Amino acid sequence: MTKKKTKTTPTQRDGDTSAKDAGKNISVLDRKDFISKLFKTGAGTLATTIVGNGMLKSVSSLYAQSKDNRAVKRKFRYGMVIDTRRCVGCRSCVLACKAENKTPSGVSYTVVFEEILENRPNDKPVFMTKPCFHCEHPPCTDVCPVSATFKRERDGIVVVDYERCIGCRYCMTACPYSARWFDFGENYPAIEQNTPWAQVPSPEYKQFRKRKNKQSPVGNVRKCTFCLHLQDEEGKYNKEEGRWPACAKTCTGKAIHFGDLNDPNSEVTVLLRERQYMRLKEELGTSPNCYYLI
């Protein structure tokens, strides 16, 4: 038997690689717990903890997963800060996203809303661009019957495993922000007529898929990925090198700010410190990672 080299793909669960180490840590911790509990509490509680833990572990992989989550350190918390005062409604973010991810007609990872507000000079509307918010508590991932969509441990980006997704669209009903799109297999004329454009692969998830009938992502649910294919090996973006989410890179009014919300010196964190902001539908407890400056 030859050893197979496993390739890490963007939609591979980060927990997968470090699961073994995490397991070791857990067993050590459990042993410590065991001894401390032995001294602190009676044997009855002890027995229930052991049996309970063991049963949970063997029955539910969820339990193991949640332990892994704690073991794997979150490196980044990528998010966006969108300045509604700077957005001019040019919609170049929508186009840039399409050009970058080669999304077909009917699929648009980001859209621009227009809200006419009364009593504003010249009826100036408010524009608002809306990508996926990559929520801290995404309601879409928990409902997936096959765990095809999940929040990456490393950087909090919510992704879809195109090979695993069965296309039931439950996640689309569960998203309160309509950030998910079903790929019906429709194409723009340039692809339909098989011009050279049809041969250009989509860099999404670094999978470089060419558009083919009935092959994933056709029949899958698709969504914004914060252009994660532009990350380097460590998961970092670089604005100077152009490795930056397409919508933020192209924004003519410089309204879309992107960055790591964990980094106290990043553009986004500074903006959130200095300006007033809001998030959409806070009451649902999703805790979006996209903020709107007002």
Add this chain to the structure above:
Amino acid sequence: MSLLQEYFNDRNKVVKNLKLIFWTACALSLLIGFYGWFVRIVDGHIKANYGSIVTWGLWVAGYIYFIGLSAGSFLVSSLVYVFNYKKFERIGKLAVFTALVTLLMALLSIWADLGHMGRAWHVIVFPNFKSPMAWMIYLYSLYMLLIAVEIYFLLRYDFATGANNSTFKGKIYKLLSLGSKDSTEESKQRDKKVVKRLATAGIPIAILFHGGVGALFGVVSARPHWHSGLFPILFLLSALVSGGALLTLISSIFQQGWSKNKGVIIELGKMVLALLLLDVLFQVSEFLVAYRGGIPGHTAGFDLVLSGPYAWVFWGWQGLIGTVIPILLLIFPTRKSPLWVALAGLLIAAGIFGLRLNIVIPGLAVEEIHGLTSAIYSHRVDPHYFPSISEWALTMGIVGFGMLLFGLGEYFLPKHEEKT
């Protein structure tokens, strides 16, 4: 009126005509369904009219409808096999058979709805125990297995005794008996015990899995129209109503029809009436709480139901045809005539389909963020949804498939024997 009476008195002629109508309808539905499935297989989802806003359409509504019929008729059958309710004994087997057929119809409907039909098995291989949909799938798989085994033990004795005939039917019985040749009275008693155990285990499973279908919708906090604690219970109730109603219709057609099953049909009619009234009460409660609460996001879905472009589904289909007329039929002296009760059953069963549509579509057709559907121009981003021709055709095909199974079952499966 007297002409009609005369017509129904000549039973043989009526039965012959009805059979012709039945098989013609079945063949037509299958033919139309063939087109629907052909389009689905060849073109995928392109010819379907749902989109990224109303992302579940006719096929999902069809799924929850058929699966409700299944759970409902199974629970009716458990009255016979668990609680030993003698009045329904004649249609016990028929009810379990109905549960199996409608379950198969439901699975076909949801299978067609998947983006990748070939990946349905992923649910078993990549389980997510947090997902209500995953739980629902595990539970109905278990349920399907259970009713298949239950049907086998219900009919095994008949198969084993019939297998000796050298006719075509005998050969089929031999196949269906799975090699069992034991036709003693003891084996019959043993089968009865097995059936009772299976049926008992089936009750919690049927309640869990159909409550689970309701929970699948109920847990979605993003859709205020669905997000209600009443939902799992409302699903169960509607399942019992539609299942019972369908059984009144089915038992007036199959197993010697309305003349022999008169008592059962009338008794079922009473049960269905009570359940339907309870169902109406639950629905009224949903509306009252939503409107008195008055949160715009919550009432938006109900507004669509009551006064949206498809309000006729609620007022005409679900309300008048599916609720008011059958309630009157079941209250007035028509309640004593099996044919009128069967008609009421047909109307109720059809009406509940309107109810299912009114659950799925208005819940999704409300813009989640104001202005979303005008932000980009695409027919996939449209709050108005009406099923396409191929969607209707595929669903028709599923109905035809169900009719075919019933027709074959009537021809091949053993009839209920009168005790002498």
